[in-house]
Amino acid sequence: MRVLAAMSGGVDSAVAAARAVEAGHDVTGVHLALARNPQTYRTGARGCCTLEDSRDARRAADVLGIPFYVWDMADRFHADVVDDFVAEYAAGRTPNPCLRCNEKIKFAAVLDRAVALGFDAVVTGHHARLGPDGLLRRSVDEAKDQSYVLAVLTREQLDRSIFPLGDSTKAQVRQEAAGRGLAVADKPDSHDICFIADGDTRGFLAQRLGEAPGDVVDATTGAVVGRHGGAYAYTVGQRRGLHLDRPASDGRPRYVLSITPKTNTVTVGPAEALEVATVRATRPVWTVGPRPDGPIECEVQLRAHGVVVPAAVTVDGDTLHADLRQPVRGVAAGQAIVAYRPDPAGDIVLGSATITA
């Protein structure tokens, strides 16, 4: 096959491209330039948007002996991921930009362009399994599993995707990179959000949304217990950084229960008030087969690296409803609910939807 390997400059995508070459594919490497002004993004080896990362990717491609190009996706990335990220926070939700990037950039804008240019598929270094059965499964490396952020992909997108790393642990990938003479073998993992240079999400949002002081209200008493500089800076389940003026009457820690953009209010309360037994979500994407009619018993995950609980899921039009078999704390609107079917050969992604409540 003629395949396009998305190469971030990190070790995973370099090894993924190497494996695609070894599998006999005709591989072309592409680095996505996502920053409008690369210097404004992260420096050093933490992210995936610097000039250094672009050079690392090119170097890896040269070692593999494959063509390499840089594709400018900065405008699309800004509109579909960064602006969306800011708008979601402004609306009191907690977005996952990696998921949005997969949905809108890597497996949409990039994949579409690749197909138009005559490529058959896109190869990435995501840690997830996608075998000949077409089923998307968790990586064997549970700590590095990225099936959650891939669960937004449709059947059509998955049919044109190759994830060569799902059967390997991160440690194995690094070892293989070293064996292949790839200089990125011991490059540190990227983490946090690639377009927030210093990791200060609150500062990033404050710069774009401005100061918007409001009240922090105790859910139990209705009393104002503090002030905040902008409700967007909070996420459901958050405990740290609340800066409350008064301790709770029961002396126990309080958590963010909800954010109400309309009144610019952050509501806090005790941990047990965070517990949620049902989840509603919108825009379901069904990865496996046709959309199910009746309720299906499965497991659900409600945020990246979050707990996994059994649930009964029903889909009704554009709405997904999940009855959780055990309550979960800290479910934030804007995150994805991903449904898995437990399987000894790796849990299978059934589908996903965006949590609304």
Add this chain to the structure above:
Amino acid sequence: MAYLDHAATTPMLDEALEAYVATAREVGNASSLHASGRRARRRVEESRERVAAALGARPSEVIFTGGGTESDNLAVKGIFWARRGADARRTRVVSSAVEHHAVLDAVDWLGRHEQAEVGWLPVDGAGRLHPDALRAELAEHGDRIALVTAMWANNEVGTVQRIAELAAAAAEHGVPFHTDAIQAVGQVPVDFAASGVAALTVTGHKLGGPVGIGALVLARDVAAVPLLHGGGQERDVRSGTLDAAGIVAFAVSVEAAVKGQLEYTARVAALRDDLVERVRQAVPEVVFNGDPTDRLPGNAHFSFPGCEGDALLLLLDAQGIACSTGSACSAGVAQPSHVLLAMGADDDRARSSLRFSLGHSSTAEDVDALIAALPAAVDRARRAAALRTPR
């Protein structure tokens, strides 16, 4: 493999490579006083004479440098500093909107760091500079201009300028004129003395010599403040141990390129004309850029409406055809060519451009290979570009 990117760099001539290897085997620093040093110095000075003779200059006017970018920087900054040093009013630099970045960015740097005023001369739709625009500039600012710099031939669209006429206009006002002749030497007749320019940039690897060696031909009466300080090996204008092997190979290639220029031009221009004609037949909507007659013999530059040059390059590369979008990269991301924008092209047309450049090793098979691959590539590139329509 069809190599259609000779304007980026062209294969070394066998005789240049042999001269390089033979000289590189010899030990000797041309500044040393012993026998080995004398031998190296003799090779360097013989080469200087050969380069001077080929370019219509005197040997003492040839300053060897590390290549075109250095020569351009030395000319632009060095002459600016020297002229301003002699007359504090001379703070204006006049250049053209279509220069190579080695000149463009040096001029821009003077503007940002040396308080230079910059006068940018416009070009017409074919990329031609008009001497009247320079005359008007000189009439208005003549006593404040430190230097004028304008390229002999454009590296992207291949347009050849009327350098002698431009240089004469500058000379009337006593303003030194520098020309970047990197693309011109060996392609069109270039004679330093006859052209009337004060400084001329030439580099080795565009005409069959090695990368990393070039010269600034600088008239004796034109002062330039050095960029590199040290041993003062080259007229005290340029320091650094002389690269005897590179210099010898450079001289061989300059001499060969100049000597063979007429025959080269006839052969390569015929290939190029064939390429242009067949590209037009294969893709009728294509826009041919640059001056149709006053152009470099090996240059064919097109805009492919509805395509992105990037995508075409990728697709042709996959078919073993090497060409160029001709534009500079910023962070690896192609920017629309400043040359095409200066010629009045819009962003889309600028981004849809590709340069095919032929050279001494080009053959009819190279053109055949391009024509065989081009229609399918254009088709696919159009489909890819259609995805980019604003949402």
